[in-house]
Amino acid sequence: MPDKPLAPEDFARCPLPISEHDTVQLGHGAGGRMMQNLISNLFRWAFDNDALNKMDDMAVVSLPGNKLAISTDSFVVDPIFFPGGNIGELAIYGTVNDVAMSGARPLYLTAGFIIEEGFPLADLRRVVESMRDAARTAGVSIITGDTKVVHKGKGDKIFINTTGIGVIEHPHTISGTNLQPGDRLILSGTIAEHGMAVLSQREGLQFDMPVLSDAAPLHGLVSRIIEAGGGSVHALRDATRGGVAAVLNEFAVSSKVGIRIQEKSIPVLPAVAGACGLLGLDPLYVANEGKLVAAVSADKAEEVLSAMRAHQMGKNAVIIGEVIAEQPAVVTMQTLLGSWRIVDIPLTEQLPRIC
Amino acid sequence: MKYLEEYRNPEIAHRLLDEIRDKVTRPWVIMEICGGQTHAILRNGIDELLPDTVTLVHGPGCPVCVTPLELIEKALTLASRPEVTFVSFGDMLRVPGVSRDLFKVKSEGGDVRIVYSPLDAIRIAKENPDRQVVFFAVGFETTAPNSAMLVAQAVREEITNLSLLVSHVLVPPAMTALLDSPQNRVQAYLAAGHVCTVMGWQQYESIVRDYHVPIVVTGFEPVDLLSGILSAIKQLESGQAKIENQYARMVTREGNLYAQRQIDDVFQICDRTWRGIGVIPRSGLKLRDKYATFDAEPRFGLTDLVIAEPADCISGIILQGLKKPNECPQFGNRCTPATPLGATMVSSEGACAAYYNYQRFRNLSEK
Numbered sequence: 001m002p003d004k005p006l007a008p009e010d011f012a013r014c015p016l017p018i019s020e021h022d023t024v025q026l027g028h029g030a031g032g033r034m035m036q037n038l039i040s041n042l043f044r045w046a047f048d049n050d051a052l053n054k055m056d057d058m059a060v061v062s063l064p065g066n067k068l069a070i071s072t073d074s075f076v077v078d079p080i081f082f083p084g085g086n087i088g089e090l091a092i093y094g095t096v097n098d099v100a101m102s103g104a105r106p107l108y109l110t111a112g113f114i115i116e117e118g119f120p121l122a123d124l125r126r127v128v129e130s131m132r133d134a135a136r137t138a139g140v141s142i143i144t145g146d147t148k149v150v151h152k153g154k155g156d157k158i159f160i161n162t163t164g165i166g167v168i169e170h171p172h173t174i175s176g177t178n179l180q181p182g183d184r185l186i187l188s189g190t191i192a193e194h195g196m197a198v199l200s201q202r203e204g205l206q207f208d209m210p211v212l213s214d215a216a217p218l219h220g221l222v223s224r225i226i227e228a229g230g231g232s233v234h235a236l237r238d239a240t241r242g243g244v245a246a247v248l249n250e251f252a253v254s255s256k257v258g259i260r261i262q263e264k265s266i267p268v269l270p271a272v273a274g275a276c277g278l279l280g281l282d283p284l285y286v287a288n289e290g291k292l293v294a295a296v297s298a299d300k301a302e303e304v305l306s307a308m309r310a311h312q313m314g315k316n317a318v319i320i321g322e323v324i325a326e327q328p329a330v331v332t333m334q335t336l337l338g339s340w341r342i343v344d345i346p347l348t349e350q351l352p353r354i355c
Numbered sequence: 356m357k358y359l360e361e362y363r364n365p366e367i368a369h370r371l372l373d374e375i376r377d378k379v380t381r382p383w384v385i386m387e388i389c390g391g392q393t394h395a396i397l398r399n400g401i402d403e404l405l406p407d408t409v410t411l412v413h414g415p416g417c418p419v420c421v422t423p424l425e426l427i428e429k430a431l432t433l434a435s436r437p438e439v440t441f442v443s444f445g446d447m448l449r450v451p452g453v454s455r456d457l458f459k460v461k462s463e464g465g466d467v468r469i470v471y472s473p474l475d476a477i478r479i480a481k482e483n484p485d486r487q488v489v490f491f492a493v494g495f496e497t498t499a500p501n502s503a504m505l506v507a508q509a510v511r512e513e514i515t516n517l518s519l520l521v522s523h524v525l526v527p528p529a530m531t532a533l534l535d536s537p538q539n540r541v542q543a544y545l546a547a548g549h550v551c552t553v554m555g556w557q558q559y560e561s562i563v564r565d566y567h568v569p570i571v572v573t574g575f576e577p578v579d580l581l582s583g584i585l586s587a588i589k590q591l592e593s594g595q596a597k598i599e600n601q602y603a604r605m606v607t608r609e610g611n612l613y614a615q616r617q618i619d620d621v622f623q624i625c626d627r628t629w630r631g632i633g634v635i636p637r638s639g640l641k642l643r644d645k646y647a648t649f650d651a652e653p654r655f656g657l658t659d660l661v662i663a664e665p666a667d668c669i670s671g672i673i674l675q676g677l678k679k680p681n682e683c684p685q686f687g688n689r690c691t692p693a694t695p696l697g698a699t700m701v702s703s704e705g706a707c708a709a710y711y712n713y714q715r716f717r718n719l720s721e722k
Contacts, residue, residue, distance in 0.1 A: 203471050205471070264365075270359075273359065274359065277359060279471075280391070280703060282398075327716065330716060332716075335398070335399045335400050336363055336365050336368075336399070336577070337365055337368050337369070337399055337400060337401065337404060337577055338365065338369075338400075338404070339399065339400020339401070339403045339404050340400060340403075341397070341398060341399075341400050341713040341714060342712065342713050342714065342715060342716060344711075344712045344713075347449075347692045347693055350703075351444075351445030351446055351448070351449075351469070351703065
């Protein structure tokens with residue numbers, strides 16, 4: 001094992017494992033030299049930091065403050081490369097965002113890989129490099145990890161699990177159980193881009209304008225929201241699987257409140273709206289990877305909205321609705337025509353309709 | 356976003372609503388045939404905005420809902436066979452058979468694949484030469500051309516490990532069957548724009564003539580639907596019955612002749628059972644004899660099954676526009692999307708699903 005991680009130029013002429021194998025072999029997960037070489041020459045090289053480089057079975061780190069936010073998530077997206085991103089950066093941003101939704105500053109991540117035998121090492125390198133870049137962007141270190149290789153056909157290319165740890169440096173309670181009647185609901189930008197980008201790649205659908213994933217870290221935006229709103233920020237949640245509709249329903253159920261939103265306020269890019277229309281999908285239910293919903297008391301809502309719009313990740317932020325005491329656990333939406341309908345939580349994922 | 360935003364414009368929609376209110380002097384019942392239109396109506400709350408004298412009833416135009424239970428059971432049987440890769444549109448996977456659905460079969464190890472285009476079945480068949488690939492060919496005139504192209508392509512490429520479980524249905528025979536019923540309450544139809552895109556509106560001329568019923572071809576956006584309703588109201592109020600084409604941006608009198616030729620080459624008309632409704636003569640498509648080798652039913656020795664519908668499900672009555680979903684005693688109680696008694700509660704075009712998803716609390720709704 002090298003004393004220190006190899007530089008990129010070393011990696012390029014590394015004798016093992018790249019030159020001997022183009023694809024991941026069972027031996028890469030078997031705990032022997034092949035696995036050690038993979039870890040040293042790819043993972044350590046990419047994620048380089050003091051805690052990881054000690055190569056213990058655990059990482060020992062210092063955490064400023066005494067209140068932590070911890071979240072774990074597994075990423076099994078198909079396809080692993082899609083317009084605007086790949087599974088690697090998704091695994092970073094997804095967990096960074098989950099940690100950030102408590103108002104925490106994400107600091108450390110763990111990364112567990114389950115790789116299918118035969119997976120191209122060039123693809124693994126692309127994924128890992130994108131994780132490295134995403135971790136740098138998000139200001140987090142990947143401090144420990146795990147690698148398993150499963151038999152061909154027993155996995156689907158690559159699965160990644162990440163666990164994130166962040167510190168909470170503010171005194172406020174930010175939780176989906178904390179919504180109050182009168183709160184305004186602020187959406188940080190246009191919706192449904194990630195889900196449609198993945199779907200278009202998976203199904204080979206071509207649209208006039210390409211739909212790119214919105215995968216991005218949101219902790220910087222969260223920091224601005226808390227600076228501007230303080231204790232008036234009651235809840236934050238990134239609108240991933242299930243889309244904005246799922247977040248609103250989770251809020252309404254957890255806080256036993258009703259939620260009313262306005263359809264005309266929901267921003268959707270024209271290309272995304274067109275793609276959703278073609279497939280019979282409602283953008284409210286389609287996944288995002290770089291959008292959040294904030295519940296903020298009415299008196300601070302405009303201030304928070306302005307702060308969000310001043311941040312790159314929230315430049316298209318809008319108030320989409322409000323929290324009411326009536327109709328607890330129900331989300332309703334005023335349609336473009338002025339009538340009202342339920343925004344339900346779907347039983348499972350949406351399926352494109354037949355005709 | 357041409358052809359989308361302008362058809363969602365609230366000002367135009369409200370002008371149309373005002374005009375409908377001005378024209379209506381007495382009660383009328385209008386049926387939208389298509390389940391996609393039913394969902395658009397409920398999703399936009401259009402029925403709520405109409406005057407009380409205009410009643411919209413919801414038709415049998417949901418291909419998932421009307422696929423007979425026998426075919427669902429055959430699909431489940433095929434999908435369970437170890438040598439079969441069963442290929443279907445996603446909509447069909449949640450449709451309940453007698454005791455399970457295709458998702459359940461998939462979870463039990465059945466090789467069930469969701470596709471967006473029937474032609475994907477060709478690729479799957481080529482990639483799996485040792486397996487039997489069966490495509491579940493469901494839908495109206497909108498999807499039949501693609502199923503026909505699948506057969507034609509398979510012939511061209513000499514693919515032998517592919518077959519179709521065919522359950523295609525046709526819209527005009529269902530419209531006349533409803534009008535022939537002694538219980539009929541439909542006074543005008545909104546015809547489904549996408550079906551007419553393929554078949555043209557000439558196929559409705561005989562219905563208008565024989566039954567003196569106004570038919571307006573409409574699209575799927577709020578302004579489409581409201582202008583279609585207005586056209587129907589104007590005809591009803593003046594005693595007229597003619598075909599009007601509100602969806603002229605997509606539909607011509609003749610339709611897509613190439614697609615029609617594709618259908619005609621591969622399929623022939625047959626009697627078909629509609630789930631919850633029964634047999635409607637000459638309302639379905641089956642493979643022509645020259646393509647009989649692509650028929651999954653004889654290939655896998657599936658004999659006709661006789662299966663009773665759940666007694667508590669009134670989806671057949673709902674699909675005929677005789678009752679609305681929220682008039683069913685099981686609606687929202689025993690029957691929900693998680694515990695459906697019938698396909699109308701699970702299909703993304705089902706009328707019961709539309710009421711449940713968008714309007715089940717309407718009486719509670721604070722406006």
